[in-house]
Amino acid sequence: MNPSQNPPQETLNVLLERYRAFVKKELFPLDLSVVIGPFRSYLPQLQALRKEAKNLGLFAPHLPKEEGGLGLNLVQFAQVSEILGQSPIGHYVFNCNAPDIGNMELLHLFGTEAQKNTWLKPLQEGKIRSCFAMTEPEHAGSNPINMSTTATREGDYYRINGHKWFTTAADGASFTIVMAVTNPDADSPYQRASMVIVPLDNPGYRFIRNIPIMGEAGEDYMSHAEIKFEDCIVPAANLIGSEGAGFALAQERLGPGRIHHCMRWIGICERVFDLMCRRAISRELDLGKPLAEKQTIQNWIAESRAEIKASRLMVLDTAEKMQELGAKAVREDISTIKFFVADVLMKVIDRAIQIHGALGITDDTLLSFWYRHERGARIYDGPDEVHKSALARSILKSYRNDG
Amino acid sequence: MNPSQNPPQETLNVLLERYRAFVKKELFPLDLSVVIGPFRSYLPQLQALRKEAKNLGLFAPHLPKEEGGLGLNLVQFAQVSEILGQSPIGHYVFNCNAPDIGNMELLHLFGTEAQKNTWLKPLQEGKIRSCFAMTEPEHAGSNPINMSTTATREGDYYRINGHKWFTTAADGASFTIVMAVTNPDADSPYQRASMVIVPLDNPGYRFIRNIPIMGEAGEDYMSHAEIKFEDCIVPAANLIGSEGAGFALAQERLGPGRIHHCMRWIGICERVFDLMCRRAISRELDLGKPLAEKQTIQNWIAESRAEIKASRLMVLDTAEKMQELGAKAVREDISTIKFFVADVLMKVIDRAIQIHGALGITDDTLLSFWYRHERGARIYDGPDEVHKSALARSILKSYRNDG
Amino acid sequence: MNPSQNPPQETLNVLLERYRAFVKKELFPLDLSVVIGPFRSYLPQLQALRKEAKNLGLFAPHLPKEEGGLGLNLVQFAQVSEILGQSPIGHYVFNCNAPDIGNMELLHLFGTEAQKNTWLKPLQEGKIRSCFAMTEPEHAGSNPINMSTTATREGDYYRINGHKWFTTAADGASFTIVMAVTNPDADSPYQRASMVIVPLDNPGYRFIRNIPIMGEAGEDYMSHAEIKFEDCIVPAANLIGSEGAGFALAQERLGPGRIHHCMRWIGICERVFDLMCRRAISRELDLGKPLAEKQTIQNWIAESRAEIKASRLMVLDTAEKMQELGAKAVREDISTIKFFVADVLMKVIDRAIQIHGALGITDDTLLSFWYRHERGARIYDGPDEVHKSALARSILKSYRNDG
């Protein structure tokens, strides 16, 4: 994105305030109902909100101005992302939700003009949705070189066969980007896979189910599908970038993606923290004796505040460095925030539930939704364990080279 | 229960083996489907299993022999309970599930002959189900002296008014025992409430909803209801024990109740531990490199094993003392196991999910069910914080008396 | 301090590099011997190092240029402080060690000209040392309004009586600043105490002992004394600021003081982290199988790196705000870093010891020194519990005011 167009700090501050106001006024009163669902019944309301966001000039903040966005850089968007993250429908309403945002970034950077016109444009305008098919049930997701899905070149076409799951938001999407092995004989296992666009009305695409996750299968945007590609034929022109570039592209996609996730998690933490404090002052154990007077509750509030603050500073610091030096230079930092913030997120949610007592485990607050659906945060995009090992090995390498 | 009829150790060992075999053969293949539900669609199968359990002489193990049970003492039943706890339908199939078991114990000890004939007998035979209405949404459950529900004596009747929630398994139950204030002017706040039986076909009883909890409202036995009593009139003969004895009876009920819960949790831990180990040896990160070789996974397995063992020994030790000395003598021990084992339970489940990766957050294993529905373990029957404070204050009291 | 004189970023970077080089070259080879002691036997070497530091223009970096320092602002000094903190003798050699630095700041801001000439000047030049007498054995240090030491005005003198301990570095110091009650009848308990300078050759001052702490009493700069004031008469002109201003001054002193401590702790963390990594790659369990390959070790390295990074960002963020808005505006932030960084410090040290195995508990590395002498970090200047409660109450207050 063109850095010259990034708004100056003052403009950004005004923008952030407007996002805050919108989220509080329009999304907070609605979001609990939407997550209870069914999601599709809320689509008209959500479309209306998207329209309003567009009218207010707040839509798709991550896009360059000429593509209908606000031209925010990574650090600026991160701050918006925290605000939107406070509501489970925040990113969706502003059309900067995963996996669409990652797909937009990918097509923006590496798509052909034709791909941009066909897929990127309607995506940016919020007219269609998309998904990203990488994880396979038969292989540990954390090791992307183990992949069975293949895309075999046959003349001007690819024939795709494979089995994917956790394809977020496939239900209702118009196309998916699929990761598939095109070059099984490449020397490096990191140069065997490619990314190919598959329109979901393709007869070779089969939607199996929305996977029941933590008590509900969800639907539409709020779902994670299991899908199959069975002799699914797509034009070779649907290849993104070059053959064998799949992992390189995935890395490009995951770098900012993890910043986005982390800032969204921090947004969740802030909303949860707010619920925690409100409950603490309003719930009385004895007449006139609110929970807030209990030292254990105070400990949790203090620890949560400290950990959220640490998280935010680390993610913004990483975003700043990534913006300046590129994704590769901040691989250690990305691993660091991935496991650190995911851990903070789950701890903050857990404390809030405990403070809410029986109410905390009901679906009468958002806590239950996040407790269930963010448990995955410690798993997706690389489980804690993988990121910790990667970070440590990278650090230790410098010691070894040191002699 | 009559201690003379407790089976000797050898007989018990045979019994335990039979329970283990039944649970493994009959319940493990079914239970995941049942918790996915809808529960009522599985009632025929579950009734058939109950019948089989009866035929095998394994039904209602906690009951005295003359009432159709096995005459197990607390320690012996605790060992059965761990085995049944390995399946979410274990206690139900053997008719020793909460809240029925607590109601049976209560009526057995304190019910009149008429109450026993009308309510206890069909309960013991598994012909009806019951529930227990104590917690109120307006009051913190951990402080039972704050209660708004009233049962006002009017001649030979009580007029009951109040609002309860987390009335487990009310949906489909035949009667509830309700805790209500009968003596608002009693000197001690602990002598104001009483327990009264209310048949659920009473016109003054209103079922509001099965509370959506962690993503699902459930139904029948697997549900927690919000209910109301609106000028609900019941005969004075439905009083259990004497007026004002509600808290004393609740304590009697909760003592063994917490042993039951803890042993059930340990059962869950064992099943989860088993899933964890199976996953560790079968999930390969690289060809021939199972998760089990990762030291982090080994740490979790070792820590889980240690904590489960510690839990079991403490619960059995407490059961033994309670059996010998009564519930009052083991109040410190009860608080200890309540918070200790609930904590272990959640840690073990959490580790198992992490080891399962993406699969762990789906509903394709039991982990998701327990992660969601046992989060309440740290809250119900007194949250961790209340038990810790109670234990510490009791310990410190002896120091103060000491001078 | 005069902000106009703060060196620009480029100059600072050069300075930091010079500090790093000095510490590594001159202090690392010496510091383990010094902490083993006896400290006094190393004074000649330490004085030589101080002289060298002066010659290199690196001495007393916190002081304004006109007073012989480098004119660093709080954020800049914080970065120097982290570097010096990597060695237990770092701050001492550069004359910016507690408690002298706090006393310098106090006298600089609130001392009379006479006090500055008599006490501040030789302190800045490193010719004398000082101490600060606040904590009393009879009262919990975290509640400073409970204090028994009195300074009674008698004409032009104060008569001081009282018992203090943890008076750091009293052994060998030339004067102490003592906190004593001068106005016992003041309305607010926070306006009863004052700060008075007491030269330690005063006959009413009694040095009782260097308190044996964690296995050693230490001596000189590396010690914490128990002392008494017995009809200790000092001129009224030794009062700092006004009568009753003791607590206000102490707050002024403690604000930057906690920044200094936190940055020093981060310095320790970095040195310890370095030891941890070196051990991990050099210690072999089997031939060619270094500890570094163990995932548990990797976890500790990764978690330590993440926590140290979080600590640094939070402390620098707090320093920046304090610099801009004053100490009062960052009271929540100060509490946050105090408990957060102290906790990180102890965790990092503990992991390093475990990685070192038996060697880690010997005095053959610095780990034992820090494990023992930094355990106090979670206690002095307010224990964790006090800061957590303070932070939470401050946060919750805003919620209450909110309605």
Place this chain on the structure above:
Amino acid sequence: MNPSQNPPQETLNVLLERYRAFVKKELFPLDLSVVIGPFRSYLPQLQALRKEAKNLGLFAPHLPKEEGGLGLNLVQFAQVSEILGQSPIGHYVFNCNAPDIGNMELLHLFGTEAQKNTWLKPLQEGKIRSCFAMTEPEHAGSNPINMSTTATREGDYYRINGHKWFTTAADGASFTIVMAVTNPDADSPYQRASMVIVPLDNPGYRFIRNIPIMGEAGEDYMSHAEIKFEDCIVPAANLIGSEGAGFALAQERLGPGRIHHCMRWIGICERVFDLMCRRAISRELDLGKPLAEKQTIQNWIAESRAEIKASRLMVLDTAEKMQELGAKAVREDISTIKFFVADVLMKVIDRAIQIHGALGITDDTLLSFWYRHERGARIYDGPDEVHKSALARSILKSYRNDG
């Protein structure tokens, strides 16, 4: 030991009460002074106490009656050991301290008559002390097959060369049992080492130093030495058991040894817990507001009580099984208690220090001694990490065999 001579439960209870009384009356008033030392200056007092213990028939409780002991079995001795562990001089005064107790067990089971007469008898009578030389500075202690010390057979003698450290209590001991490689070419690395007795007046034995550990080198019984064997010639008759049996014997020695350690740690926990509670009720933050009213303090007391209880039940359970089935059958249990109890120990000590505030880090209570000298508990006899891996691998093995 002859089980027929184990005292019945009633006798044991009386015995335990007598130990408790002795420890409280004779050791508690003295032990803090002894650990501050110098140890040798207390030898006369300690000898007098040993004599008194003998007179009371409480000496060497682990020994068979015919050898001057009480004929306690493992479970019974474990209970005594907990009581003695409450004082750092408890086991010493009753002559059942490590490493002597392990050496006595070894010589009792595997010594020749001559060895028993020369070494075991005076040891049992408390006339001499001994030590055990296994760990080497050049090798990770947790992998005992890496060992450089050799004992080369030359006719009727062994020539021993090697470097050992952490040879507990070598200072002042009369002999050591040394682990050395005698059969470097044995097929199994576990059959290369042997145990040989070396009298410490042997000219080939060199005492290098008492290793400074956590701030003090200690002396006599309270020390850990670094030693060397330099062409140290001893008669072949000093071999214990057969050549190559070193590891097998070490396992025999370590099994009960870990039970002893764990029970001693539980004793420490109980003393520390007592200090914690006393401090909580006596330390006032405000007038009439003791620490004990703070919920954080209550949490720590409750958690400590729970964890200590869990520890005791697990260790006694393991002792019981070991007694019945032998050390090999309880290898998993031994690993479990080793890491579980060591962790509890350090947590309990840490909480107690925090509750004591500044006093907690001084040497004015026993907390500092245990905080420092028991940090090794998580390292010696196998660090946590080794035991966790061993336990997990053993568990997972059964799954693999299962298919």
